[in-house]
Amino acid sequence: MITAVFLSLLLGAGPNDGPAASSPQSLEAAPVADESPTAWSCTADTLRAGKECVFEAELTPSDSNKEQAASNIRTIQEMGRTLCAEAARARSGEGKPDRTLAASCEKKYASAAERCGLEGTVPIVDAKGRFAPAARACYRAISGVLQETQMAATVGKSATPSLKSQPSRDSASL
Amino acid sequence: MERDTLMPSKKPASRAWALICALAMMGCATPRAQEEDTRDQPSSSGPRATELPPDPLNTQTFAAQYSNPNECERQARRYLPLSRDDAWAALKACIDGTPFTSLQALMSGAWSQELRSRPGAAALIAKVVAQRGGSVEGDLRLLNEQRLPIFSLAAAMAQPDTYKGRYILVRAQVGDVRTAEEKPTVWLVEQGLGSVASEQQVGIASRRDASSTTVGNLGGETTLGGGNVSGSLSKDKTTRDSNTVLRYDNVSSDTGREALGRLPKADPFLAPGRDFVILARFDGMRTTSGSLDEEDEGPRIPVLSIVSYFIPHALIVY
Helix, strand or coil: CCCHHHHHHHHCCCCCCCCCCCCCCCCCCCCCCCCCCCCCCCCCHHHHHHHCCEEECCCCCCCCHHHHHHHHHHHHHHHHHHHHHHCCCCCCCCCCCCHHHHHHHHHHHHHHHHHHHHHCCCCECCCCCCCCHHHHHHHHHHHHHHHHHHHHHHHHCCCCCCCCCCCCCCCCCC | CCCCCCCHHEEEHHHHHHHHHHHHHHHHCCCHHHHHHHHHHHCCCCCCHHCCCCCCCCCCHHHCCCCCHHHHHHHHHHHCCCCCHHHHHHHHHHHHHCCCCCCHHHHHHHHHHHHHHCCCCHHHHHHHHHHHCHHHHHHHHHHHHHCCCCEEEHHHHHHHHHCCCCEEEEEEEEEEEEEEEEEEEEEEEEEEEEEEEEEEEEEEEEEEEEEEEEHHHHHECCCCCCEEEEEEEEEEEEEEEEEEEEEEEEEEEEEEEEEEEEEECCCCCCCCCCEEEEEEEEEEEEEEEECCCCCCCCCEEEEEEEEEEEECCCCCCC
């Protein structure tokens, strides 16, 4: 009888057992990864500033590859005019952009943008303008064009040797 | 970043345990057992303090009672049979309120269940590692020997799929910070610990400088004529007595590994230029823009979600 009482007490009233269910923050919980983009995503801003960034975006696979590829190229080309105009302005930010440099930039930019279709598998940028992980080659190509233009604008080179153009009034010269 | 909530103890359970003890003392012990119990007791009056049930826990004052952190942990362990919540709260009070560095005591079997199931256990372990000087590589080895799943950044970078979502402990400095949608992400530069040796003087040093100059003049006459020779002799002597010993200083240096660390909100205390022991979740690898080769796949950088961080102590416990 005493044994039965003892056992019932033992089974029914042990020390309180801490957390009832395993917390997701505990060491025995299943691994949890945050796949969302960070603040270091590659965007038009990082492209413009030439800053280091990482390729991450929230993308949905596209249905039509042909249309998506064309849309991707169009998206990049639409950014080109603004980005080239900014890059062709001297680093000080004062004055108007060098038209010759801007024209040269746009031509090279359009050529580089041809590789931005990504075969139409995913959009090149997500809803917040973050470049897709697959867009690295495209990003590097257009980034190279913009940096070259910025360099030329900074040192006052009116046109790159590859492009024979008429001298511009706005352009500075050494 | 998380913060534990201290749970009050369950009173009925404590009462039930008291009843069990009473029953055991009254009806279950045999006369032989009573004899043995009597022999085992110390000859002085009354049982020792550690054999008595612990006082009701007051987390505000608990750790202050013990100048020895290990004694504090031993006393916290006494609450385990009565209330695991109280025991955990007492252990946290010991680690927060004393310079607790005994990772071995923490990883002893008594706390094993708590370390695995409590939501704040990983952060508590990280704090102890920081209090031990932040020798992350060495302490992770101890943790992994006990199968506690906290890993190194190097391991996660080597096998990203295996470690995705798992806890990472890294000693790092903060570099650049960028913020998007009010959520900052810091660039972390991992630091490794090493030591440099230098000679340092001990005790009193003495130096004695002595200088003497002798001046002479000699004159005379010969059959060929008169002459005069003069000159001086100076002597300098310096004696220095001192004792030196070889001293080793801890230094941290870049390991070459870098990571991006997500923060839930801006944190001015996570300042650049100083080392931190950082507990984080590993979110996988991302491709960076940093390479001149357009066709190259590009360097990859690990992304972490920072859970908590601590400033490592200057002295290292091995």
